[in-house]
Amino acid sequence: MRSLDPATRQALEARLRFYRELGLTEFYRRPASTSDVAVAEGASASASAETIVDEPQAQSSIEENPSIPPRKPMLSPPPVSEAIEQDHAAALRLIREDIGDCTRCALHKGRNKLVFGDGDPKARLLFVGEGPGADEDAQGLPFVGRGGQLLNNMIGAMGLKREQVYIANVVKCRPPQNRTPEPDEANTCSPFLFRQIDAIRPEVIVALGATAATYLLGQRQPLAGLRGRVHSFRGAKLIVTYHPAFLLRDPRQKKEAWADLQIAMRELGLKMPAKS
Numbered sequence: 001m002r003s004l005d006p007a008t009r010q011a012l013e014a015r016l017r018f019y020r021e022l023g024l025t026e027f028y029r030r031p032a033s034t035s036d037v038a039v040a041e042g043a044s045a046s047a048s049a050e051t052i053v054d055e056p057q058a059q060s061s062i063e064e065n066p067s068i069p070p071r072k073p074m075l076s077p078p079p080v081s082e083a084i085e086q087d088h089a090a091a092l093r094l095i096r097e098d099i100g101d102c103t104r105c106a107l108h109k110g111r112n113k114l115v116f117g118d119g120d121p122k123a124r125l126l127f128v129g130e131g132p133g134a135d136e137d138a139q140g141l142p143f144v145g146r147g148g149q150l151l152n153n154m155i156g157a158m159g160l161k162r163e164q165v166y167i168a169n170v171v172k173c174r175p176p177q178n179r180t181p182e183p184d185e186a187n188t189c190s191p192f193l194f195r196q197i198d199a200i201r202p203e204v205i206v207a208l209g210a211t212a213a214t215y216l217l218g219q220r221q222p223l224a225g226l227r228g229r230v231h232s233f234r235g236a237k238l239i240v241t242y243h244p245a246f247l248l249r250d251p252r253q254k255k256e257a258w259a260d261l262q263i264a265m266r267e268l269g270l271k272m273p274a275k276s
């Protein structure tokens, strides 16, 4: 076990937190050489300092896709204790505190309320949309407008209540005129969503629409090519379907969306609700 002087230890911990912001959370070990870390004679060591020499194993493909600009580094979150990681609600509260009164991207300029997310912190099922609209911006809650009512109906059709799932968005502040978030806005905000996913640890994620699918899967593809199969993301099964706002514009696609939700139900082991 090595001893690190406090300054080296602090610098390397900051590096680890930076990797985490980029979505790199899996590490492999390799022996440390003296050129990797400065060893301070007589300095006290802690057990966790050994992990500082580990290197990240790239897992995010967003950076590999030239059509999606890489995420910008953000202010690093404080280290998360094991106890908090076990407590889903406490982990979510910590993420909310880290976001604070966020000005990390231009979307903060037009927002009334930041929309963090809503639902059961231990939900087995997570829905991810694009970003808040006018109603959500006014109330600070995701999917509360007409699209939200349709999403509630979709959740009900699965035999679940809204309180049993968790709902979040790629960006937490409303884009002007409900436009699609710009890549730099989505890439700046989405690491918070990824941390929410890590805190909730859902079994199934349903990406609502192309923007959610793009930033979760790290690839820009027509929705048709992504629907109808099970992807994986951060330990969860990921299913892609239409955004409720699109279904309001084109209700004929509701049947297709229901087929997607049935895939989610199958993955969750849910039975089709009895017809009343």
Ligand code: SF4
Pocket: 099, 102, 103, 104, 105, 106, 107, 108, 114, 171, 172, 173, 185, 188, 189
């Ligand atoms: Fe911050 Fe996200 Fe809002 Fe941008 S959209 S200001 S990154 S919370």
